[in-house]
Amino acid sequence: MREAPRLRVAFFRPDDERTEEAVELVESLGADPVPDPMLAVEPTDAAPRSDADYVVLTSKTGAELAAAADWDPDGATVCAIGDATAAALRAEGYAVDHVPAEFSSAGLVDSLGDAVDGARVEVARSDHGSAVLTDGLEAAGAYVHETVLYRLVRPESAGESTELAAAGDLDAALFTSSLTVEHFLAAADERGVRAAAIEGLDAATVGVIGEPTRETARAHGITVDVVPDRADFEALACAVVEDAAPTHHE
Structure with a gap:
């Protein structure tokens, strides 16, 4: 049996030890991390x-x-x-x-x-x-x-994940606050891919921390699939990968 391709999971934490920890966590879950810091x-x-x-x-x-x-x-x-x-x-x-x-x-x-x-x-x-x-x-x-x-603030370099989403090359996205949602969409706007990126997220598994973040995503037309009971990044990543993995195949 051919091995299923690994999930490509984007997250938007600041470019410090939090991103390093997130990369390690996502890799430990058997997925490929896509760090795209949306906050500085x-x-x-x-x-x-x-x-x-x-x-x-x-x-x-x-x-x-x-x-x-x-x-x-x-x-x-x-x-x-x-x-x-x-x-x-x-x-x-x-x-x-x-x-x-x-x-x-x-x-x-x-x-x-x-x-x-x-x-x-x-x-x-x-x-x-x-x-x-x-x-x-x-x-x-x-x-x-x-x-x-x-x-x-949003780093000038932010936005790789929006292009992946627009191309249908993103399997999951982890939003940790309303501001990460807003900055993701602003980066997509700058690249002219906002509508395509939202469509790409709809085809992926989207997880958020907390009801306020869910409401922000929903207000911008993004469907949220996962809101973990525990409001921390580890719980979010584990829940999203678990939700996404069963349906991920070629």
Whole structure:
């Protein structure tokens, strides 16, 4: 029996250790990785405020930039969305007081509940953070301040995956945020292949992290096949490859 061709799987993480880890993971799953970084980090050199009752960090990048700015929580309750964020904070020497069971903005708001009523809450994150977090905390009675630690921009080199999708040469795509969806489509626009790329994604297996990313994809005409229960890249990659592999043949 002739061996089936390997799946070609695209992902869009920043061009740092996250891409290296993703390449190793996808290869370990028996697929061919197509790294196409759609996000680059531009630090603002800002630091989270130190006069809050609660401080929320939403990403590994944010945790590392807060540490680089010599941020001092000064007794605040430190909240991290996701295990990766919590691990990054601990690696920098910070104590993490709260990690919601659901790794999302809505999950954090729900888990804090009435505890933040009347409290000062600092949210430190990128310039593309969801309003679900800040609006939810304010609705819970918190006094919310947001600090932008970094901006997320699209690298000029991004776009190889859009051409593969347009040519029907992509078997799966892994979107980790709404912004990766938007940057993928912007790169496709620049190459004049947007419609063909979306058609190519429809023929592939598309996986996303979280409902907000699913809604963004759907709003742009992209059909989403997989949303893993656990909101992390490993769960996403495993679920997508498992979903795609049974139907992949010559």
